[in-house]
Amino acid sequence: MIEIHGLSKTFTDRRGDTVTALDDARLDVAENEFLTLLGPSGCGKTTLLKCIAGLVPYDSGTIEIDGRPIQGPGPDRAMVFQNFALLPWASVVDNVAFGLRLRGVARAEREERARELVATMGLAGFEKKLPGELSGGMQQRVGIARALAVQPQVLLMDEPFGAVDEQTRRLLQEELLALWEEQRPTVVFVTHSMEEAVLLGDRVALMSARPGRVAELVPVDLPRPRARGGGPDRSGVYAELTAYLWDRLREMHEEHRTVRTGAPA
Numbered sequence: 001m002i003e004i005h006g007l008s009k010t011f012t013d014r015r016g017d018t019v020t021a022l023d024d025a026r027l028d029v030a031e032n033e034f035l036t037l038l039g040p041s042g043c044g045k046t047t048l049l050k051c052i053a054g055l056v057p058y059d060s061g062t063i064e065i066d067g068r069p070i071q072g073p074g075p076d077r078a079m080v081f082q083n084f085a086l087l088p089w090a091s092v093v094d095n096v097a098f099g100l101r102l103r104g105v106a107r108a109e110r111e112e113r114a115r116e117l118v119a120t121m122g123l124a125g126f127e128k129k130l131p132g133e134l135s136g137g138m139q140q141r142v143g144i145a146r147a148l149a150v151q152p153q154v155l156l157m158d159e160p161f162g163a164v165d166e167q168t169r170r171l172l173q174e175e176l177l178a179l180w181e182e183q184r185p186t187v188v189f190v191t192h193s194m195e196e197a198v199l200l201g202d203r204v205a206l207m208s209a210r211p212g213r214v215a216e217l218v219p220v221d222l223p224r225p226r227a228r229g230g231g232p233d234r235s236g237v238y239a240e241l242t243a244y245l246w247d248r249l250r251e252m253h254e255e256h257r258t259v260r261t262g263a264p265a
Contacts, residue, residue, distance in 0.1 A: 001186050002154065006223035007061035009047055021047040021209035025061070034180060034187045036201035038194065038245060040252055045190045046158050051154050053079045054190060065154060075103065078152035082159040083137040085132040086146075087173065093140050093155065099150040110149075117145040121212045137168035141175070148179060149259075157189040161196070173199060175248055181225050194245040199226065204245065209252050211233060218245065225237025 007025040010018055021044040029035050029149050044259040052063055063070040065077075066139040078099065086095050093114045098112035118127055121141040131139050147155055161169045177200065180187060191197050191213055197204045201220050208215040221237055 001031040001033070001061070001066060002188070004028070004048075004052070005062050007048070007051065008056045009044070009051065009056070009090075012191075013121065022051075022058070023213055024032055025213045027205055027214045028157060029188060030184060031186055034183045034189065034200055034202050035205055035206065036189045036197040036203075037188060037205050038192070038197045039207030039212065039215075039248075040209045040249060042193070043207045043210050045207055047116040048212065049079070049156050049158050049188060049190050049215075052078055052154070053101065054204045055079070067075065075150065076153040077156060078147035078150055078154075079158065080140075080143050080147045080160045081157040082162045083129070084092070084136075084143050084163075086139060086142055088131050091128050091130060091135070092123060092142055095131065096145045096149050099146060112146070112151055117149055118142075120179065122141050128162045135168075137164045137172060137216070140172060142220075144176065144179070148183065148185075151183070152185055155185045155187045157187065162192070169196075176200070178228055194242045195240065195250070197245065198241045206248060209255070215252070216248065 004025060004027040007022050008020070009022040009198065010020045011021050025044070025048060027048075037048070039045050047056060051058045052070065054070050054077070064245055087098065088215060090098070096114035096117055097110040098104075098115065102109075103245060105113075114126060118124060121144065123145075126134065131142065134142070140163075144160065161172050162170065173196065189197075189200055191200075198220055203220060205214050205217060206216040207213065216253065218241065220241060233251040
């Protein structure tokens with residue numbers, strides 16, 4: 001489905017220094033897979049996601065979806081951001097229908113689909129509200145509904161639950177899993193949370209410290225469906241995987257610190 005080979009990306013920071021965000025990154029994502037992307041802060045997770053989305057050009061390497069090279073944003077992909085990125089002047093329904101409008105879907109059809117998703121995301125009764133009248137969790141539900149409205153082959157999610165409280169985060173995780181079970185898009189989901197990576201993913205792609213590359217692919221041997229109180233976070237496998245990922249991340253942090261300082265961590 002998604003094939004990434006030898007991907008490298010550099011950029012210039014505010015001080016004018018050249019920073020290598022990705023170096024020879026390689027990753028294959030299967031069709032309908034839910035892949036979570038985990039790694040140290042600043043390792044290039046978001047950069048990799050934006051390259052897949054076609055929002056950021058890369059310096060070398062290739063990204064292909066179903067054998068087609070990525071040459072910019074496309075209708076086969078949709079992205080959900082951490083900061084919601086909603087139109088502040090548009091209602092909930094109009095925000096959800098925005099991508100459909102850009103694609104020329106007739107008004108009646110796009111509003112019907114938007115209202116169905118609004119109800120699915122637990123926002124019935126809020127159709128005419130503006131984003132500023134909603135809580136953070138409600139705004140992110142609108143963002144997810146907007147992405148799913150266009151029925152993308154690939155759903156790209158950049159720490160979408162990072163700005164909400166823990167209770168809301170758990171509810172959103174369950175709702176996302178339920179929707180994924182119904183529609184089965186291919187998902188690449190960036191997170192800083194080991195627990196979230198294991199709870200959601202079929203596999204966890206563990207990235208190294210910058211310059212980023214995929215250091216390890218960790219299978220998640222937990223049964224599905226996991227939504228609606230399935231309790232995978234109560235299993236021994238869940239605990240073992242989260243502990244393993246933390247150990248690996250800590251090793252990477254210590255190795256990176258040693259390289260930077262030339263002294264033991």
